[in-house]
Amino acid sequence: MIYITGATGHIGNNTLRAFIQEKTPCELLLRKISPAIEDLNVTYHIGDIFSHEFLDQHLKPNDTLIHCAGVIDLTKRLRNESDLVNIEGTYKIVDYCTLHQIRLVYVSSVDAINKPKNTDPILEPTFFDLSKIKSHYAKSKALGTAYVLDKLNQGLLEGAIVYPAAVIGPHDYKPSAAGKEIMKAYRKPILPYIKGGYNFIDVRDVAKAIYHVSVYSMDGSYILAAHEHTIKEFYQTIAKVSNRSKLIIGFPRFIAKFGAIFFKDISNVMIDAILENYHYVNDRMVQLLKINPIPFKETVRDTIEWFNQNK
Numbered sequence: 586m587i588y589i590t591g592a593t594g595h596i597g598n599n600t601l602r603a604f605i606q607e608k609t610p611c612e613l614l615l616r617k618i619s620p621a622i623e624d625l626n627v628t629y630h631i632g633d634i635f636s637h638e639f640l641d642q643h644l645k646p647n648d649t650l651i652h653c654a655g656v657i658d659l660t661k662r663l664r665n666e667s668d669l670v671n672i673e674g675t676y677k678i679v680d681y682c683t684l685h686q687i688r689l690v691y692v693s694s695v696d697a698i699n700k701p702k703n704t705d706p707i708l709e710p711t712f713f714d715l716s717k718i719k720s721h722y723a724k725s726k727a728l729g730t731a732y733v734l735d736k737l738n739q740g741l742l743e744g745a746i747v748y749p750a751a752v753i754g755p756h757d758y759k760p761s762a763a764g765k766e767i768m769k770a771y772r773k774p775i776l777p778y779i780k781g782g783y784n785f786i787d788v789r790d791v792a793k794a795i796y797h798v799s800v801y802s803m804d805g806s807y808i809l810a811a812h813e814h815t816i817k818e819f820y821q822t823i824a825k826v827s828n829r830s831k832l833i834i835g836f837p838r839f840i841a842k843f844g845a846i847f848f849k850d851i852s853n854v855m856i857d858a859i860l861e862n863y864h865y866v867n868d869r870m871v872q873l874l875k876i877n878p879i880p881f882k883e884t885v886r887d888t889i890e891w892f893n894q895n896k
Contacts, residue, residue, distance in 0.1 A: 587649045589612075589653060590654040591692070593621045593622055593758075595752060595754075599788045599792040600653060600792040601613065603795070607796065612628045613630065619758065630643055634674075644685065645685075646686040647687075655670055655726070657694075661721060667725040672729050675732060676729070676732055679733055682742055689733065689742060690746075691745070693746050695749065695750045696723040697713065699713065700862040704864055707865045709807065710734075743804065745805055747798065748806065750783070750784040753785055753885070755887050756788070756891065764888065767889065770824075774832060776831050776833045777836060778816040778820060778834070782813060784811070790809070790876050793876060806869075807869050808865050808867055826886045
């Protein structure tokens with residue numbers, strides 16, 4: 586059996602939908618139910634997903650566990666939660682899977698990857714240098730991921746790690762920071778931006794990749810990235826898709842250090858991400874997982890439509 590944690594989140598609930606669409610059995614390990622999945626026909630179990638006693642009740646050797654559960658903290662307000670879930674929780678999941686021969690598919694993030702300052706291409710990481718990672722959230726993901734990677738490299742654990750870039754798309758119930766930004770840009774006539782960019786991917790492509798890795802027992806690491814866009818291009822796409830006129834005003838990079846003052850809706854963590862290298866190589870995703878990324882405009886259009894239909 587394949588089990589999923591974090592199925593109430595954006596990536597998790599879309600991963601569940603991918604399994605349902607393919608008519609592939611899976612079950613959920615949840616801390617609580619949520620609107621993201623309450624109307625879906627799936628078996629779920631409520632409990633402490635990091636408790637070995639709870640896991641003992643459901644998992645057995647040769648099962649697969651997709652670990653989507655994680656804390657995304659772009660505001661620096663959830664440091665304790667990030668540590669408890671992204672670090673300590675991941676350690677407990679890995680230790681359990683190692684002890685009981687459970688295959689683990691771990692959902693990390695490109696935020697955990699050390700990036701060169703120039704425009705050199707970014708590949709799947711083979712190590713993590715915490716001294717070069719700025720945000721506490723990114724460090725928490727790097728620490729958790731490093732533990733998974735170490736066990737995989739030692740042959741003590743079977744499984745894979747996926748590193749999604751900025752995930753956007755439908756069924757964004759929380760909603761995510763990227764989802765909020767799309768709808769903010771959709772509604773506002775004036776859009777100030779800092780010169781920089783990011784790499785975006787449709788959540789349905791992420792779900793499809795996780796499905797493929799899990800069902801077909803694909804090992805190794807996979808960067809899940811698709812579309813490089815500057816923030817200006819990001820806003821321009823939203824304007825075109827929504828057919829709404831926008832005044833898009835750019836600011837030079839040096840003003841980014843004052844970002845939290847001038848751009849109230851953007852945290853310093855988000856600004857750092859925008860200014861970082863975002864040239865991720867997705868060759869393994871495309872060639873091995875057979876993912877043909879959904880066009881960016883289609884993703885933006887579907888995202889706006891979903892939010893408008895689920896106000």
